[in-house]
Amino acid sequence: MRGAPPCDNELVLYLLSKGANPLAVNRKGLTTVDMANGPEQKVQPFPETIALLEKLGAKNNHVCVSC
Numbered sequence: 001m002r003g004a005p006p007c008d009n010e011l012v013l014y015l016l017s018k019g020a021n022p023l024a025v026n027r028k029g030l031t032t033v034d035m036a037n038g039p040e041q042k043v044q045p046f047p048e049t050i051a052l053l054e055k056l057g058a059k060n061n062h063v064c065v066s067c
Helices: 009-017 032-036 047-055
Strands: none
Touching: 009 047, 032 047
16 A cells, blocks of 8 residues: 555554454465565564564564565
8 A cells, every 4th residue: 555654553453343354364475464564665564563463363474575
């Protein structure tokens, strides 16, 4: 997503409360943690969100395009 605001853990928690799946994987095989881990060039990782999603059981493939 271009021009997206910084990741907000409150928003993540809200989406989870509405049924979002923290274990979801997209067609490219990226997990929710991968998406928080700098999914595009020039988008820095969101360490707090990575930790939250990992705590919820999401897999971290350590895929970081911007690193």
